[in-house]
Amino acid sequence: MDSSIATSFVSFLIFSLTSAFEAKSGDDVTLQCQSPRHEAITLLEWSRPDLKKDGYVFFYRNNRSYEKYQHPSFRGRVQLRDPEMKDGNVSVILKNVTINDTGTYECRVSVIGKGLKLRNTTYLKVEDSGHTAGNTWTEEGKDGGDKDEGKKDGHTGMVVGLSVTGVVLLLLLGIFSFIYNRKHKEAMMMSHQRPPERENVPLQE
Template sequence: MAPFLLLLFLLSKAASDEIVVVQPGDNITLNCKAPDPSNIVLKWIRPDLEPKNNYVFFCRGSQPQTGNQYDQFKGRVELMKVDLENGNISIILKNVNYNDNGTYECRVLSGSRRRKREVDPLTTIKKIQLQFTDPGSKDKNSTPAGRYVGLAAGVAGVMFAFVVAVVSVRKYKRLRDNRPGTPADDKAGDVQLL
C-alpha cells in the first residue's frame, strides 16, 4: 500500500505544476498572478541554470532590471502590461528554442520588507514546465511529459487493480474459512472436546 500512496503523492505534485508545450520559434506566455499587486517585486528564474543569483526576468513595480539577466533571455522576455494593477505578472518569452526547455519559477517578495538575514526573501508562487513537442510530431500530444503522465497513470491503474485483487482474495478466504463444515471448524471442535 505504501508504494501506491507514494505514487499518488508524486502524481499530485506533478499535477500541481503547469506544463506548457511549445515548438521552436513560438512566442509563449508564462502566466502568474501576484497575491498582493500593491508593491510588486517579481523574479522569474530557472533553478537549473548557473549562477543562481541570475534570473530570466526581474522587475520592481513595472520597471524591468536587466543587470543579472541570463544572456540567453536578454531581449526576448517582457512583462505583460495588461492588468498589471490587478496582479497579472505574466511574462512573454519570445522565439523559444530548445535551450529554453526546463522549469520556470515565478517568485514575488514575501512580506512588505526584506529581512536582513534572509538569503532570498522571494517566495515561489508558481512553477511552469516548458517542454517541446517531438520534432516529427504534427500535434502537441507526444511530449516527454505526456508520456510520463501516461506511464504514471498506467502504473497507478495496475497498482489499483492489484490492491482490489488482494482485498478480494482476502475476503474470499475469510468467507471460506468461516463456513460451517470446513476443516477449520472441525479442528476447533476437536480442541473443545479435549
C-alpha cells in the same frame, strides 16, 4: 492509507500539477504567475534553477525591469504580459523560444511588507519546428494553428504550473501520511506485545 498508497497518490498529484503544454521552436510563450491582488509589487524574479547562477530569466524591481541581471540567452526576449501588472498579473511572455528554453521556470514575488515568496513553478517543453507540438494553445482555442497568429497574440504554448496551493497540498498530505504511519506502527507494536498473565483466582465452591 499505507505508505505505498500515499506515495502513489503523491506521485499522481505531482504529475497532474506539473503537466505542461508543448510549444514549437519560434513561438512566443506565456509563463503564468499570479501575485496577491491590490498589493504593490516591489520585486519580481523569474528564474530557471539550472541557469540562475548566470542570471535571471526576468528581473523587476522598483517599477522597472533590469536587463543587466538577466541571463544572456533571455535578454531582449522577455516582457511582462501586462506592463501595469493589474490585479497581480506577473506573467511574462518569452519570445521566439528554442529547444534550449525547455526547462523549469520559477516565479518569485515580493510585495510591500512581505518577503520574497515562490508563487509558481512551471515546466516548458519546446519541440523543434520540424515536429508537431501537442496541446499548443492559441487565443482562438485551436490546437496548433497558424504560427504567425500564435506569435501575434502571445499566448501560444501556455503552460500549467505547480501552484503554491499544490505545494501546500503536498506538504499536508506528507504530514498526514507520516502521522498515520507512525500511529499504525505503534498500534502494530502494541498488538504484538504479550498480554499479562491472568491472576490465579480460586474457584468458588
